[in-house]
Amino acid sequence: EGIQYLLGHPRVRKPFVGIIGVSKGGELALLISSLCHQVERGQxxxxxxxxxxxxQLPPTLTERLCKRLxxxxxxxxxxxxxxxxxxLLEPAHTPHFYATYQALLCKCCPFCSDLQKKMN
Known part of the structure; x- marks a missing residue:
């Protein structure tokens, strides 16, 4: 329904509609896109x-996705x-903090190993 709304909007260059997600939103963007028949058909x-x-999310997860493709x-x-x-790759000068608390892991996780060294 949302895709049809965008495609019907006069300021959208048809047929180009994309989905962007950052962090967990990247996974959600892939899940949402899988509900779209154009994506399912590989278009x-x-x-x-x-x-x-x-x-937070090791690159091996994305590499596994590429292998599945x-x-x-x-x-x-x-x-x-x-x-x-x-x-986080966006915007410049982020993250504004060294780590985030991961409730699932019950611990603080740094955004990269350089920051982890600075924390210790």
Missing amino acids: CDYLLIHAGDDQ RDHHKSNYRLLVYPGAGH
């Missing part, structure tokens, strides 16, 4: 951007990994 491209030193004979993706970058 879209994926740009996957990951921080190489992400201590390859296993299903999909090549409509591009993976960019930024070595040494921590969890």
